[in-house]
Amino acid sequence: MTTAATIPSAATGREDPEILCDNLVRIFKSEGVEVVALQGLDLTVRQGELIAVVGASGSGKSTLLNILSGLDIPSAGVARVAGSDLLAMSSRDRVTYRRETVGFLFQQATANLLPYLTASENIEMPMALARMPKGERRDRSRELLELLGIPQVADRPLAAMSGGQQQRVALAVALANEPRVLLADEPTGELDHQSSEEVFAAIERANATYGTTVVVVTHDPLVSEHVQRTVGIRDGRTSSEVLRRTAIDEHGGESVIAEEYAVLDRAGRLQLPREFTTTLEMKDRVRLDLESDHIGVWPDRPGREAGDE
Numbered sequence: 001m002t003t004a005a006t007i008p009s010a011a012t013g014r015e016d017p018e019i020l021c022d023n024l025v026r027i028f029k030s031e032g033v034e035v036v037a038l039q040g041l042d043l044t045v046r047q048g049e050l051i052a053v054v055g056a057s058g059s060g061k062s063t064l065l066n067i068l069s070g071l072d073i074p075s076a077g078v079a080r081v082a083g084s085d086l087l088a089m090s091s092r093d094r095v096t097y098r099r100e101t102v103g104f105l106f107q108q109a110t111a112n113l114l115p116y117l118t119a120s121e122n123i124e125m126p127m128a129l130a131r132m133p134k135g136e137r138r139d140r141s142r143e144l145l146e147l148l149g150i151p152q153v154a155d156r157p158l159a160a161m162s163g164g165q166q167q168r169v170a171l172a173v174a175l176a177n178e179p180r181v182l183l184a185d186e187p188t189g190e191l192d193h194q195s196s197e198e199v200f201a202a203i204e205r206a207n208a209t210y211g212t213t214v215v216v217v218t219h220d221p222l223v224s225e226h227v228q229r230t231v232g233i234r235d236g237r238t239s240s241e242v243l244r245r246t247a248i249d250e251h252g253g254e255s256v257i258a259e260e261y262a263v264l265d266r267a268g269r270l271q272l273p274r275e276f277t278t279t280l281e282m283k284d285r286v287r288l289d290l291e292s293d294h295i296g297v298w299p300d301r302p303g304r305e306a307g308d309e
């Protein structure tokens with residue numbers, strides 16, 4: 001594996017991202033004990049991008065998603081989504097933000113759905129609350145079911161659907177009022193392989209059709225086939241990014257190339273992959289060596305000069 005460093009575009013100021021987290025900090029205090037769940041997290045997501053966020057249990061993924069969804073307020077830093085400042089927002093603006101700007105998809109499809117209504121009735125519910133005319137609601141509901149590959153369940157109650165179909169109805173509910181950003185928390189956590197594949201494909205189709213910016217928090221390795229960028233979180237910070245692109249060889253064949261990058265934050269901090277540091281027995285401190293086109297990082301072994309390894 002090769003590793004390269006990338007400076008988040010937030011730091012370069014080159015674009016106006018749909019999601020911007022800069023030096024985001026969230027400290028939880030309970031019974032005199034402080035837990036730093038996010039410790040200076042940087043994340044930039046372009047408008048219309050579909051990204052996955054991965055990380056070990058306790059790394060801060062849910063904390064990040066709760067902040068982006070307007071449920072939780074960060075302790076410090078910058079969090080901006082679709083032009084809304086999530087630290088400075090009034091509680092009334094927060095309600096409007098949650099209703100109009102972001103859509104949510106949870107691990108349990110039923111968290112977004114009313115069991116005694118049909119798929120269409122569920123999808124039309126948020127549109128009715130937003131006072132959309134009845135005819136438009138019906139058209140939009142039909143369009144969403146078609147796009148997500150489940151037109152046949154329109155008049156079925158939830159109990160008569162598979163788990164994968166229910167999750168796609170929940171996705172249609174989340175997209176009903178055309179949110180700019182979709183946040184999904186382990187959307188395939190309770191599904192089998194085939195249904196997970198269908199749900200990720202549906203998310204990808206919605207992203208491509210409506211240009212919705214999507215952040216999917218997941219442990220599911222299947223997600224890598226559906227996103228161009230996977231952001232890794234470690235100890236409350238973004239630590240790595242895997243970018244995927246399609247390359248065409250000289251015979252016209254297509255192959256997907258995945259490159260792993262380490263994130264370099266504004267303070268110049270870089271998290272070295274654990275497998276690299278373990279292999280070279282690096283700990284506590286390392287030697288650095290500036291070359292004309294790269295920086296060498298060497299284990300601190302007494303009596304050896306940097307570059308002697």
Ligand SMILES: Nc1ncnc2c1ncn2[C@@H]1O[C@H](COP(=O)(O)OP(=O)(O)OP(=O)(O)O)[C@@H](O)[C@H]1O
Binds near residue numbers: 028058060
């Ligand atoms: N309300 C809270 N009060 C105290 N500590 C919290 C609270 N919420 C989260 N934490 C702590 O913050 C850290 C990050 O938790 P978080 O739930 O964001 O991780 P995660 O990556 O989503 O984990 P998982 O994959 O298990 O859901 C953990 O150490 C957790 O115990």
